[in-house]
Amino acid sequence: HLMALAAARTALMGSVHDALTERVADITGRSPAERAEAQAPTEEPRANVLAAARAWLCDLARAGWQGIDHELVAGAAPVVSAMLPDPLLRRQATLLDGFAAELAASCPGATLDRVPVRRWADLWTRALLHTLPGAARTPVAAPATGRLLPLGIDLQEHATAVQAQVHAVFEPADGTPSRLVRAAVSAPKPDTVVGAGLWQLLRPHMSLLSAVGEGRAVELDGMPLTDEGDLVWDDERARTGEPADAFGTARVALATAADPVTAPLDRHPARIAVPVLLEGYTAEEDGEGRPVLALAGHRLPVDTDRIPTAGPLTPEALTTSGACLGLLRWDAGEFVLQPLAVETTVRKKAVAVHAGAWAGGTTDKAGARAEKAATDSVAVLRERAGKLLRA
Template identity: 45%
Template sequence: MRGAQLAALLEQAPAGVPEALDLVSGFDDLLEHGLARIGQGRAGALAAIAGALEGTPLGSPAHEAVAKLSAGSVSREHLVTLAGARAALLGAAHDALLEHCDAALERTRGAWNQSPSAAVGTGPGEAVQAWLQELAVTGWRGLDQGHVDGADRLVEALLADPGGRRLAVLLDGLAAELRASVPIGPAACVPTRRWADLWSRAMLLARQATNGAGDTEPVTGRLLPLGVDVLEHGTAVQVLVYGVLETPTGTPRLVRTGVTAAKTDTISGPAVWRLLTAFPLLLTALAQQRSLELRDVALTADGRLLWDEARAALGEVADPFATARVLLPGVLAPAAAPLDRHPVALNEPVLVEGYKTAGGSWTVDGRNLRIEVDRLPATGPLTPALLKASTACIGVLRHDGSGWLLRPLAVQAKSKNSSTAYHGGDWALGPTDPKVVKAESKSGDPVAVLRERAGRLLRR
């Protein structure tokens, strides 16, 4: 990313985004205090959301839902409609931000060309919606342990069905945060945007019949990883690889692929890689900076490779910084899937070089770029000190509601006279830092301990 590109990204903010987010805040405020306490002020905020959607297919259902809720009648369908209205506003904010980012980076993006699926499901989804409705009526500030414990049996039922897993992972993540926070005192601060996001996602996901990947196309070619992010909460961890796919014909494509494993809250840090031993090729490619040769791997319309070890082979060593320098400027980026459009989904891989580091903000050609130094995954070697000593960084640009920031995935850092590269996936086959190896051997291998316990106690 050149200085001029960063300037274009930071200098003009797309119009309408703060206004859209303000409307969303009106809904979020309602969830904080509970639908049972909807006053005139909050009813007005809801009406504004419906007003903003006037003229869209959601306009009239949103008006009806707002009228009913304001009159004190709460139904599941009206809550789903409002969750959809909220998602539409955030989707619009996402689109504006992505378009702005593409223009600044001079990045070309494909168009979405799939028809929507109208299938609506039943099953555990209805029980989940009933639970979410109870949370909404009570409000975050009114919740007690009893409300939160209700999530346990829902998650259990969802996990029994492979199609329910995505929703289970989401509910488990939300419930763990609520459990640690309730009862919330009147003076305490509430993460209103975050919990409303998770609540709305769950409400909409519970309504979907399937979580299928939609139409996919088989692709054959070479995957050159750029970097890896590790996302986790107490009972799930996702390894998300950003890369460039070179095919025999056509423009190199920006893609991502990933695997998600279930875990316990006591397994974290470098130990999580041991949950992914079913994917030795992917882990080896990450640990050794190798490319991957793919044969007929399914690629979704939103640029996700459905990872399949049986259709992959390890390729040559491929330096991600070389990939970022040579291929990233000309890649074709994928369109976002309609239901996934949300500012949080913005994660645009970029290479940043020639900067001056200073804590959480780097200077590139006189412009300040905020750096996410405090949320580095504990699964890899990146630390604030390494970032400080770095001279080049591969990261993803994201937007946190108030502005753009860079989440680092890999850095080149100077030590003495040489420059060394550090990648988030360096420890995929085990930590390479002696200090980390020592700390791990001291606390023991949590995966092995729990698997031993599971083997002895589960199958009786």
């Protein structure tokens, strides 16, 4: 019965996702890319580990959010430990570990004034469905060769981790239609590393960040690319190319690029993040003081909370801009815009301000100060770690 409940919730959220993406497609005029035929998996994860995860999640459901305690939540630890050595189960292990950490921080449930019902229900549902055989298969990736034209970086920061996701247009070398793709890199994060210091944690793992910061295209040679539009990044298969302006790319190539397809279990309104370019708008404020962009009789709220402090883009820059490159999202029952970059006019010259401008390093004064402070913090942490290892 619990598995049926999870499946029903996923189907409901999936139908909402599909309806919203159809509305977005009507606005952008873009069509989704074609999905390749599914291939049978060569191997499956161990059934006993999946059964253990399913048992813990069912115990959680029977207890209810108000009934959780540290003993119940701790039951996830041995399951996660058993999953981590298996590459096929690491995503599931990460999901369970993060979910259990959130629950542990809220124990005991009986004392909670407010329960994040929707978030926890989504996490529980996804975790339970991924215990079914075949549900947690690794997406099939095909080699991609061509030119990658970055649009912007979505930087996501949490207490113990940070992730940078690059949105870009990929132009295949064989002349097939271009498509929208993503490339992500993540790293563990100490509490003391914030702001521009986040880039120092990510740069060693992905050369693409430097290319985006410098405003350059990247030439790919056999880079693995999934149907969902995710590049499995390998620095050995990438080479920095010629200068490529993100707004120029958006004006020329964004409208004709195919949207990535969405995996069945990933169909959820919260996962909608569609690159769009807006021009000719007027920046205003709504009745609650939130910035909105008025365009063609419509008012689109701007989610300024998603603008990272690790870059020069600010809410104030948005108010004087004439063009905005961002991600269209669905949040709290309405479409909102997450800015990735804005274009303003300074002394009769168009100037672009990017949220990820400091990804590869910076020479401007504000960025240099933030970078130096972060460097000092990271150096202290490395020194302490070295002393602990030598002890």
